[in-house]
Every structure is written in structure tokens, then in C-alpha cells.
Amino acid sequence: MKFKYEVECERNDSQAKYIVLKGLDEPCRQLVIPDLIEVPESIVNGEVSTEEVRGNDVGAAISLPVKIIGNHAFSSRKDLEEVIIPSSIHTILGFAFHNCGRLRRIQLTDSVSEYLDGSTRQCESLEEIDVTFEHENYYVVRRILEDNDRRLRFRLHLPGGEAVLVFPGFNYDFVENTMARTIQFAIEGTGYAYRECVKADNINFREYDSFFTKVSADDSVTAEMIAVSRLQFPYELAEDAKTQYRDWLYENAKKNLTRAIRSLGTKGNSISDTNSELSGLVTDQVSYYIKEKLIPEGDTSAIIAEAAELDRTELVSMLMEYQSGSEKRDNFLELDI
Template sequence: MYLEIDYEERNSGIRIWRCRGYGEVLKVPEMLEGKMATELAPYALSSSRPAEEPDPSVIKHVVLKPEEKGFGEPSELCGKQLTEVYLPSGLRLIGDYAFYFCRNLKVIHFHGNIEEVGGGAFMWCRAVEQITFHEVTPAENGVSKVLGELTQELETEIFYTDGMQVRLTFPEYYEEAVENTPARIIDTHWHGSGYKYRQCFPETKLNLRLYDELFPYAVANEFGDTCMNLALNRLRTPVQLSEKAREQYLDYLGGQMQHLLERTIKEQDLETLELLCEQELLSEENMSQAAKLAAGQGAAELGSYLLEEKRKRFRPVKKTFDL
């Protein structure tokens, strides 16, 4: 992929200042000039500029894969142009307002452990819906730092260096400043369960027991689709999932089965359908109803899967006659 990069050498690493290229997806390179890319400069991927521009004498310029240059001049890969970003494994610092107003950005891929996230780094990145973390050290990582900067509902997948893998939903939340006139202070009120879910990282380490204990609170405060996502993701990756927690998720999904099946068929989500069958949540009647829905919406693959599962799980009993 053709890419132009403005960068600065800092100590033993590289600070990325600006990227230019083509398209909507940016893959920040792992290394430049033999050094790891360790920092995103302030406003690096924002269409806005920092109040203080870097000293031109320290900025270097490099062109990667010039043979793949497209037609026309490359544009800055920043702001509303970006929809997906892959960050390098050596990245440790994300500068202030680095992603400011990347309003169309939906997916971010992190690698390694982020040590510092600058103020307003993800301000107005309201379209982000999916974050993946790779090569995360279980005892010390920056997952909580990133999640704490984004208040919308997030689908998150974390791959740890010890082989553990989890898929989690973090609900939305927002804060409200309320004036306490008699006391002459401003109180902050948190709305939604998302704030509590983002506190499941004592000393930066994910605590799945705390995460699972919050589910009743989410059921009381969130929409059904969010709660279904919470339950489905924990059942998909049942790391450290107690039997009690598993039962609460199964019980909830069982009570939402009609809506869940309608959503699953509409989205042609075979993965979820397979999970429901594996967890033995579907009755024979559920399978028949879902198969009819699939046929009506042209979801042939889902319909075939359901009929095969129904045949295997609910074999007709052969009648016998005594003579």
C-alpha cells in the first residue's frame, strides 16, 4: 500500500505526525528507518492541526511502496476520510486529540500495550463500534485506558500473549453535570451501565468476575439488544465464566428468544445461530419457527443449518406395535 509519512525520531522510537495515501483504511507501519513506531503525535489522524506545529527541522519524510501509487495526488489519511485504522505493535503513546473528529471511523486495531492516551484522543469519534486488541499482556495493559476514552457501546475482542481470548460488549454511558445550588458545587451523574463496566480493570487487569456481576444492572438499564450482545459474547468466549454467571446469561437469552431469532435471521448471523444450538437453547418449536423465518427472508444457509440441527436433535420416535 502506497503511503507517505511525516515523522520524527524520538529516543529509540518514531513519532508519526502525518500520513497520506489513498482510500479509507490506514495501516500505520511497524517500523521506519529501522526503528519502531512508538508514538502518534498530537492531532496525527485529525483533520485539525495542533496549536503548535512541530519544528520543521526535525520532521522527516518517507514514501512507502512508491510503485503502488494511484492516480491523482494522495490525500491526508485523517478525519472523516478514515473508517478503519491498524496501529503498530510498538505503539506506546497516543497523543492529545490524535483521532479528533474522525467521525466515520468504525474499527480500530491495537497491538501491544498502550501506556498513555492523551486528552481528547478520541473526541467526536462517535462512529467507533469495534475495537480489537492484540498481543496484550494480562498483568499490565492499556485496554482500560482506551475504553475509558470512548463512551459509546463497543464490541471488543482481546487477544492476550498467554493465549487467552475474550469477546466483550461494553455498553454506552454518558455523564451529566448537575448544579447543587445549596452546596455551590457541580455533581457528576453517570447514566447507563457502561461506566461501571469500564471499571472492571482493577490495577489495569481485566476482572471477568466483576464484569459478570454487572449483568443484572445492565438488564435494568440497557436495551434488549445490548443485553443480548453482552450474554452472547460471554458465552462465545467463556473464559473464567462461573456456572452461576453462565446460567444468568442463558436464562436471559431464553426469555428473549423470539426477538433474538428474528434479529439473527434478519442479519443472517450463522455464528449466533450455531452458538444457540451448542448451548441447547433452541426447542424443536424454536427451530421450526426460525426455519420458516429464514425461508421467508431468503437465508438459505441458515434454513439448511436449522433443518439439519432439528433432524439431529429431535429425531422422530419410531412407533412399535405389539403382536
């Protein structure tokens, strides 16, 4: 990849040098930032600039660590969909990935100790942040959450296991108080409260789980994502919270699965890559409810009818097999009695 960069010196050691990334000169869907870049000795020694040697025979080179992603380095790109950031990066400067409209996923480590405002702001497709923890430093999780009011899903690779946490979105609502002649603001949605569970040095999982009653009343789609994620990856999940999540999924199985199936539309429609991905997600969703026996027997027929009406034969088959298994279990119970 043709990266644009600058060579900088460490503050306390002018001989120790590193790379500040400034951008990329070519189209890219998956941006894999290297931890080292081969730099011509003439640049390292300050004899020429990066522009002067680009595309020419550079001679001997030195490997320098990539430590900083510069201001606006990859902002407003229309091609980026995924970014992978190595553990050598300790600083992400302001608006580094600002306004990357197709950016959906970022993978990084907790080595980031400085993250400036706007780095992932206005990334309207951003959905998932994957963080590997080596130093138990939750700073970058906190800062990305502060930078975004949209719903985000964090996959956290922690020393004691793996956690997946979904953080709801929220809105600021500004209201004029004419009597006091002031402008006041209120926060709509549970996203802000969920974000307060994350500090620079820890995540309060118990507090995170305590907000479920509120989010399930406000946003059933996000509530389902939270419940399934916590049950599939039960990192520090208390037994009462586990019961709460399972009970809610069981009670809302018909509504949740009907909504998911309807999101697919008719099978006769042309299937784009996105629709194909969505179809796989819905199939996985139905499989999870079936595997965990979270569909009440009285609701199964209605869900099957919905899938059949939209010509989703693979879902019909799965649900009918589940229904048949439920009936067999009931017959066994009757014989035991």
C-alpha cells in the same frame, strides 16, 4: 505510505533517536503503522528537514523506531476504517484519531503506556479494539474505555487464553436541582459500571459477569452480545456465570433471533457490502443458537415463520433441520420410555 514525521532524541541519550508520526499524505482505508521507518542520514543529523528531502534523492538512510503517534496525527480523516499499531508504539498523544467517522477497528498491543485524552473520541463507527498482551499491562484498555461512552467490543489476546468483552454504552444526564441551586448529573446505562471492572493492572472478570442482570434488563441487544462473547471465549468464566448466560439466551431466543432476522429486511432488496456483512452475522448468530441447542422447541416454528415471511430461505433451512432433529430426539425418548 508517505508518512509525515519528526525525528526526536531520547531524553537520556541524544544519540538514540526515534520517530514521532505526524500524519499521512495519501488516502488510506487500512492504516498499518510501521515499527521502523527509513530516514535519510541528513535528517537524522539535523542537516535538513523532512519537507526538504521529500520526493528527492535522499541518499543513505537509517532505520529508526516509530515510538509516538503525535497530536492530531490522523484526526478528522474520512477514509480510515482500520488502524494497526505495532508494539514499538509506547505513546498515543491527544486527539491522534479524533473524529475519524468511519474508523471501525483498532489493533494494538499493551506496549502503550501513555494515551492522552481524545485520541479516539468522536469516532462514531468504532466497534472493536483488538489488544495483544505481552506485559500484562491493561492501561490502554482502561484509557480507551475512559475516552469513549459508546459500546465497544474488546478482543484480548492474553497469556492464558483469549477473552472477548463487550462494554455497553452510557450517557451523562445533567439535572438542575432548583432547591439547592446546583446542577447534578446521573449516569444512565450500565456502561460506566462495566468500565470500572478494568484497572491499569488487571480486569476483574467476576465483577464484569456480575453486572449481567442489570444490562439484560436495560439493553437486550448488548446483553446478547455479552452472553455469546463470554460463552464463546470463557476466559475466567465461573460456572454460575456460564449458567446465567446460557439460561438468559435460552429464555430470550425467540425475541433475539426474531429481532436479528427482521434487521435484514426482505431478500429482494439490493444487497450492499454492509447488508451482506450483516446477513453473514445473522447467519452466524442463528448457527450459534442451533449448535448450542439454545432454541426452545416451542419457539422454533415462530422463528421459521419470521424467516420465511422475509424470504430468508437459508435461515429457514437451518431452523427446519434443527426442528427436525429435535423431533427425532423426542421420538427416541418416547421409545425409551
